[in-house]
Amino acid sequence: MAKANKLAPGDVAPDGVCLNVDGLPVELSTFWEKGPLLLTFLRHFG
Amino acid sequence: MELHHAEIETAGLRTLAIGLGEPKHARHFGGKLAPNVECLTDEKPTLYEAFGIEKGNILRLLAPDAMAAGARAAKQGHRQGEATGDMQRLPGTFIIDGQGIVRYAYYGKHAGDQPDLTELVNWWLGQKAAA
Secondary structure, three states: OOOOOOOOOOOEOOOOEEEOOOOOEEEOHHHHOOOOEEEEEOOOOO | OOOOHHHHHHOOOEEEEEEOOOHHHHHHHHHHHOOOOEEEEOOOOHHHHHOOOOEOOHHHHOOHHHHHHHHHHHHOOOOOOOOOOOOOEOOEEEEEOOOOEEEEEEEOOOOOOOOOHHHHHHHHHHHHHHO
């Protein structure tokens, strides 16, 4: 299994598009542009 | 994250959870378990990979510390619902500042490996005070 490139403090956060609960695309950066963000990646919904 | 919502917000942090699955799963999860946490989906999962969040092998997912974390969660009243996405994907938690710079990164070593959010919030408050 290939090792992922892990981020460390000081790195630029990757931006990308996710879908919101209505299925609309949203850019991740639009969240941190409003202020500091606590971001959690869940293993799954459930 | 939902249980710590008030202290997280008081520390000036917004909360966002990204999960694997379809928007309907995020809507159900947010409405039922985390009404104060905004939920997004990353089905590809492009962002998981961009953030360096790996899959755990099956032995790691069944390791004693992973099983103990599951037992602690069950004791606190958490129950596993219908799972979506990729059960092998590990969790990850980050603080990203308003300029898009990673200020904190935590990579879960097993399924239930999450940072202590009270300690994390206190650390963040210390960072803010020192700035």
